[in-house]
Amino acid sequence: KAGVTQTPRYLIKTRGQQVTLSCSPISGHRSVSWYQQTPGQGLQFLFEYFSETQRNKGNFPGRFSGRQFSNSRSEMNVSTLELGDSALYLCASSDSLTDTQYFGPGTRLTVL
Amino acid sequence: GEDVEQSLFLSVREGDSSVINCTYTDSSSTYLYWYKQEPGAGLQLLTYIFSNMDMKQDQRLTVLLNKKDKHLSLRIADTQTGDSAIYFCAETSGNNRLAFGKGNQVVVIP
Numbered sequence: 255k256a257g258v259t260q261t262p263r264y265l266i267k268t269r270g271q272q273v274t275l276s277c278s279p280i281s282g283h284r285s286v287s288w289y290q291q292t293p294g295q296g297l298q299f300l301f302e303y304f305s306e307t308q309r310n311k312g313n314f315p316g317r318f319s320g321r322q323f324s325n326s327r328s329e330m331n332v333s334t335l336e337l338g339d340s341a342l343y344l345c346a347s348s349d350s351l352t353d354t355q356y357f358g359p360g361t362r363l364t365v366l
Numbered sequence: 367g368e369d370v371e372q373s374l375f376l377s378v379r380e381g382d383s384s385v386i387n388c389t390y391t392d393s394s395s396t397y398l399y400w401y402k403q404e405p406g407a408g409l410q411l412l413t414y415i416f417s418n419m420d421m422k423q424d425q426r427l428t429v430l431l432n433k434k435d436k437h438l439s440l441r442i443a444d445t446q447t448g449d450s451a452i453y454f455c456a457e458t459s460g461n462n463r464l465a466f467g468k469g470n471q472v473v474v475i476p
Binding site: 258260285287289296297299302304309310312344346348353354355356357358359360 | 411
């Protein structure tokens with residue numbers, strides 16, 4: 255099976271802009287989770303989607319949002335970008351049996 | 367809540383064993399995981415252990431779990447240069463939300 259894929263791999267934006275990141279889960283996986291990784295805060299949970307519904311949410315402002323499509327692909331959106339949003343955004347998918355999360359390569363977002 | 371702690375840095379000679387430690391606070395954790403992250407890459411799942419197990423061995427990897435002390439360790443036997451990476455432990459209480467430690471950088475010296 256192909257692994258989790260994320261596009262784009264790298265993004266450069268300026269403050270105030272918005273950005274959309276995409277994640278395609280492993281075939282058959284219905285859960286997609288998003289994490290933010292920064293040197294200062296480490297890995298932090300953003301949200302999880304299952305069957306097109308947000309099932310869990312972390313402690314991030316409303317500027318961070320996401321959605322999941324009927325084919326389980328997911329997107330996350332960050333509006334009104336701030337310098338502190340510069341990070342590696344990781345997506346993970348899991349199956350219903352084990353809930354073990356498999357990660358994609360990440361999208362490196364740089365906000366200037 | 368979940369709070370996972372790891373030490374930050376480990377240097378080891380090629381061929382020796384590496385031991386990485388982790389403590390966690392959520393006693394309701396059901397699964398505990400070890401992930402590996404190489405530079406510029408995502409997280410690679412190495413192994414996991416269910417909370418009712420004490421030990422799990424998978425080739426060069428041995429995971430030990432001490433539930434009483436909430437202590438998790440990963441031993442890598444015969445450490446290779448390709449094992450140089452950052453290692454994260456993570457826990458979940460079954461809500462599909464992983465809580466990660468800050469990671470432990472392992473540097474393998476040839």
